[in-house]
Amino acid sequence: MKLLKLVPEITNIAFLKHRNFAVGFSVLTIIASIALVMVNGLNFGVDFAGGQQIRVVFDNVEEAPIPEVRSKIQALNFGDPAIQGFGQKNEIAIKMRLEEASEDNLQEANNTTVQITNMIESEFAEQGARIDGVDAVSGKVSGELLSTGIYALVFALIAISIYIWLRFEWQFGVGGLFALFHDVMLTFGFFALTQLEFNLNIIAALLTIIGYSLNDTIVIDDRIRENLRKYRKMEIANLLDVSINETLARTVSTSLTMVLALLALVILGPDVIFGFSVAMLFGVVIGTYSSVYIASPVLIWLGVGPDSFIPEESDTEKAQNKLREGYDGAVV
Incomplete structure (x- = not known):
């Protein structure tokens, strides 16, 4: 022990x-x-920044083809996505901010997500691309x-x-x-x-x-x-x-x-x-x-000391204590 x-x-x-x-x-x-x-x-996530986050895993390759994925998404006219590694080298997270017209319209955001996921699964089938998760949050939320x-x-x-x-x-x-x-x-x-x-x-x-x-x-x-x-x-x-x-x-x-x-x-x-x-x-x-x-x-x-929290004696208590100190024990 x-x-x-x-x-x-x-x-x-x-x-x-x-x-x-x-x-x-x-x-x-x-x-x-x-x-x-x-x-x-x-580095705010989708929870705070608003937008879509798609997690993709490429099972047939050791390293995710990030440049190719970025160019394919840009071809869909969804802007310049933020793509970064997520976990292993063959895993990525695609973050897309919502357009102004979609701030209060999650349905439109979901449609965008569907287009991106369908494109990835079809264009990168040889690399074993699969969608590991999707998150979508409006800017207001x-x-x-x-x-x-x-x-x-x-x-x-x-x-x-x-x-x-x-x-x-x-x-x-x-x-x-x-x-x-x-x-x-x-x-x-x-x-x-x-x-x-x-x-x-x-x-x-x-x-x-x-x-x-x-x-x-x-x-x-x-x-x-x-x-x-x-x-x-x-x-x-x-x-x-x-x-x-x-x-x-x-x-x-x-x-x-x-x-x-x-x-x-x-x-x-x-x-x-x-x-x-x-x-x-x-x-x-x-x-x-x-x-x-x-x-x-x-x-x-802050001046804390051993006597900081001892209640102060009132004048009556001080007088009584002095009397007790002078009391010699005689019986009256």
């Missing part, structure tokens, strides 16, 4: 010794993520999906921060909000950098990351609250280090279990959930980091 212990029972790591560097690095990565989103943009997804993320961040505030104190809520904002923004930056497809699955992954990060943060916050009552004279930085070390074994084992499961999905899972799996894997790593190096240092900057 000792071989299975990833972290010793007792650790004394000074996590917050380098908190200023860690937070400064995190702020820079958040700024870089925002810049990447503004400059590169996100895609805009509603994008706005709804953003609202869901914002609502989740605010609601979770309020929950932490009510369960602990407002300082913990602020720390949790900063940590969750950090996780979400870095995930956006990751997708802007890699240009992986950003669709509804990624919104689901972001909401899951928020929940995971919250769970990790609450475990540490709960131990911090216990130690604030236990160690009245300990400096807050040392107290936070003690709390993080006491929960370190749980944090590492939980995170590593998640990472191993997600790695299996990334390597062996189906292509349709590849983006979700990658987002979750990235989110688990940065969520663990933010629980330690973002949420905890905020408590120091």
